[in-house]
Amino acid sequence: MINSNKFDHILYTDASKNENSVSCSVTTLHNTIAKHLLPSHCSVHTGELYGILTAVNTITNTNKTVAICTDSLSSIHSINNIYTQNPLAQNIQETCHALASQNISVSILWVPSHVGIIGNERADQAAKEALNSDLTVKEVQLYKDLKNTLKQITTNKWQNLWNQSNTKLQSIQPTINVNNLPPMNRRDKIKIRRLRIGHTRATHGYVMESGNPTLCEHCNCQLSVKHFLSECPQYNVARQRHNITGDTKEDLNPSSNLNNIINYLKDIKLYSYI
Ligand SMILES: [Zn+2]
Known part of the structure; x- marks a missing residue:
């Protein structure tokens, strides 16, 4: 359980993926703050990181201790890695650093999925809704995602031949x-x-x-x-x-x-x- 006394603002993020799309969301315990549909070539990892980046970008100086809860351990590993090559993780690090210089501390916490944490389930639901929306973000073009897409397209063409x-x-x-x-x-x-x-x-x-x-x-x-x-x-x-x-x-x-x-x-x- 998250110690809500320790933080004056708690955000929840999640990503969702189906056959055609990837989406992400940011919520509080009671409200949906943002949801995005990402380009279809994005991986779910990109979706998770994009959700966290969106969350840190909503933080204003009315809050001093902020927790961002995610069920994505791999995202936390990327963000904790100071040598990460992932531009989204780098962007999150820079934004957190800038917030720290304004005395705003951001903690990114791992919460296991589907164990009944209400904020988490709200974020999960919002991300799933975004899958069927037209809230497309166009600028997420990660080299790794594109590489996987190219590999998939090439394999499909090869398979057809x-x-x-x-x-x-x-x-x-x-x-x-x-x-x-x-x-x-x-x-x-x-x-x-x-x-x-x-x-x-x-x-x-x-x-x-x-x-x-x-x-x-x-x-x-x-x-x-x-x-x-x-x-x-x-x-x-x-x-x-x-x-x-x-x-x-x-x-x-x-x-x-x-x-x-x-x-x-x-x-x-x-x-x-x-
Ligand atoms: Zn024979």
């Missing part, structure tokens, strides 16, 4: 995701990645050696990742033993147990040829 491509690799890894493997040792990760793009030493080694395509020694057909993972009848028993479904997309999916595939490859003695 990938969806339209008609390669066998596309059927093995339908989703572009640069780093989507669970924790496993580096060697196994390399094998899984090779299986997913469909290029392995066993199936494509002949290209480097300018030889003929490698054939499955049991079926005499051209050896492919799909063949030894799901088709070759010679490995039916091994597939069952290691819970390989035969649906390559499914078996190589990051959410399934990829150790099954690794153990299967070792069992059929192909591990070192991947």
